Amino acid sequence: MVKEGSQTRLGKAFEYACIKALYDKYDDLQDVVLEITPQLHTAQHCFEVSAVKQSNLMDAAQAAIRVIEPLEPRLQYPDGDSPLVLSLQSDAAGIAGDVRDVMCIRRGSSWQFGLSCKHNHHAVKHSRLSDSIDFGSEWFNHPCSQIYFSEVTPKFQELREMRDSGKEIGTPAKWANLPDKAGDYYRPILQSFMDELSRLNNSHGDVPEMLIRYLIGRHDFYKVITDDPRRVTRVEAINIAGTLNKASKEQKPITRVPVLKLPKRFYHIGFKETNGKESNNTIHVVCDEGWEISMRLHNASSRIEPSLKFDVQLISFPSKLFAQTIAWK
Numbered sequence: 611m612v613k614e615g616s617q618t619r620l621g622k623a624f625e626y627a628c629i630k631a632l633y634d635k636y637d638d639l640q641d642v643v644l645e646i647t648p649q650l651h652t653a654q655h656c657f658e659v660s661a662v663k664q665s666n667l668m669d670a671a672q673a674a675i676r677v678i679e680p681l682e683p684r685l686q687y688p689d690g691d692s693p694l695v696l697s698l699q700s701d702a703a704g705i706a707g708d709v710r711d712v713m714c715i716r717r718g719s720s721w722q723f724g725l726s727c728k729h730n731h732h733a734v735k736h737s738r739l740s741d742s743i744d745f746g747s748e749w750f751n752h753p754c755s756q757i758y759f760s761e762v763t764p765k766f767q768e769l770r771e772m773r774d775s776g777k778e779i780g781t782p783a784k785w786a787n788l789p790d791k792a793g794d795y796y797r798p799i800l801q802s803f804m805d806e807l808s809r810l811n812n813s814h815g816d817v818p819e820m821l822i823r824y825l826i827g828r829h830d831f832y833k834v835i836t837d838d839p840r841r842v843t844r845v846e847a848i849n850i851a852g853t854l855n856k857a858s859k860e861q862k863p864i865t866r867v868p869v870l871k872l873p874k875r876f877y878h879i880g881f882k883e884t885n886g887k888e889s890n891n892t893i894h895v896v897c898d899e900g901w902e903i904s905m906r907l908h909n910a911s912s913r914i915e916p917s918l919k920f921d922v923q924l925i926s927f928p929s930k931l932f933a934q935t936i937a938w939k
Contacts, residue, residue, distance in 0.1 A: 617729065619656045620663075624729040624836060625711045626653035627667035629696050631675050632714065636685065636694055645697035653698055669938035670836040673843040674725070677934050678832055681847070681854070683861035684721050685714065692718045699724070709734070709827035723854055726827075728835040734825050734924055739799060739907070740917035741766035746810050750820040758806040762799055769795065770916035783914040792890035796907050797881075799918065800893055804879050807895070811876055818873040818897045823850075825903065825922055830854050837935075847932040868930035873897030894925075902926030 629644070636642050644650075657664065679685055688694065695715040699708065710724025739745060741763040746754035776783035785791050811817040830853045833846040847854055847867045855867035878896040881888040882904065895903040902925050910919040927933075 620659075620729045621727065622653045622656035623659060623663075624667055624670065625698055625727045626650070626657040627664075627671040628674065628712045628725055628727050628834065629653070629698060630657075631668060631671035632696050632712070635672075635675055635679075639686070640688060641693035643693045643695045645695060647698060647700075649698040649700050666838060666841075666938075667836075669841070670838075670843045671834075673936045673938050674832075674834040674845050677843075677845040677936050678725075680864035681832075681867055681932075682714075682723060682856075683858040683863055684716060684856065687858035687860040688716060689719070689721075689859045692716045707824070707828040710829060710831045721856060724829065724831045726831050726833045726848075728833065730836055730838055735920065735922040737920045737922070738910075738917045739803065739920070743917070745803075746806065749824040750810060750814065750817050752810050752814045752817070754806055755809055757809070758802055761802040761805075765795055765799055766916045769914055773914050773916060776914070784912055785909045785914055786912065788914075791909070796891040796918070800881070800891070800907055804893060807879055808876075815874075818876055818901075821895070821903070822872050822897070822901055825924065826850075841938045842935050843938065844933065844935045846927070849932070865932070867932045870928045870930060871899045873899045873901045896926075900926055900928040 629650070633642055633644050657667070659667075685694070693716075695713075695717055697713045697715070699710055699713060708724075709726045711727045712725040713722060714724070715722040737745070737749075739762070741759065744754050746752045746758075772783040788794065807817070826848055830847075830849050830851050832854070833848055835844045835846070837844065848870070849855065849867050850870050850872060852869045855863050857863060875898050876895065877898060878894065880893060881890075882892040882894050883889070891908060892904060892906040895905065897903075904923040904925045906921040906923075907918050908921060909915070
């Protein structure tokens with residue numbers, strides 16, 4: 611039995627529920643190919659949870675399909691004899707910029723779409739910062755300045771020395787033992803990050819657009835989010851390139867999914883404020899076209915390491931975003 615409290619495992623279990631719900635829905639109606647891959651075996655293993663949890667996962671997945679089916683007529687109407695191929699993508703695809711977990715493909719045609727499956731959370735990316743990571747190059751294809759590295763390198767070097775000292779004495783250095791980890795590390799590193807983001811934006815006009823492209827991936831997709839306490843599923847259509855919502859020869863989509871515009875400028879980059887008090891570990895980036903991003907910096911482990919991790923949430927989308935919340939059965 612898989613431990614149910616593991617968010618990563620429940621995420622994989624939800625991926626399996628979504629692909630299983632698609633297969634169960636269409637296998638009796640047409641030729642469906644379920645690709646047997648290591649990713650599928652992993653997700654199936656993670657689905658080995660309690661009967662109640664399995665039922666909830668399937669209810670959430672089936673609700674999502676009820677929303678998506680009218681938007682993607684070629685799920686039901688194949689425009690020929692090409693089978694519907696269902697597959698799970700590897701984690702390496704996400705690292706390479708493709709955030710889709712479940713793929714629906716018609717072989718022999720250009721039609722396909724994917725689902726990004728989220729179990730009780732909305733996070734889109736878990737990027738890291740360190741003195742060896744050039745986030746400008748990785749995110750925007752524009753290298754970070756030496757000013758940025760001269761500011762953050764001493765901070766990460768301090769963390770590295772603490773980690774190495776702990777190894778030498780056989781007692782791992784812990785974040786909990788630092789008197790002010792936020793004030794000493796999170797906040798100054800975030801300030802340097804924000805300053806560099808502004809510098810890159812001043813030198814390269816495509817940084818706001820590239821930031822969103824980096825966070826949401828290189829392909830259009832449907833984001834499927836469970837909300838177990840409310841027993842609902844939310845479906846968001848991230849349709850930037852206009853590849854979603856295509857008609858078949860026999861059927862048009864019942865609802866139009868708008869194409870979203872990418873931002874061209876930053877309106878605000880600063881620490882999150884709550885009741886007039888600034889956060890020490892979270893910043894907000896506000897762009898035009900309705901995009902707003904929350905970026906929380908944190909240590910991914912209890913042990914001190916010379917890197918920090920972002921938890922990124924898209925907290926505001928363009929007003930044209932197609933989003934629907936549907937109750938489970």
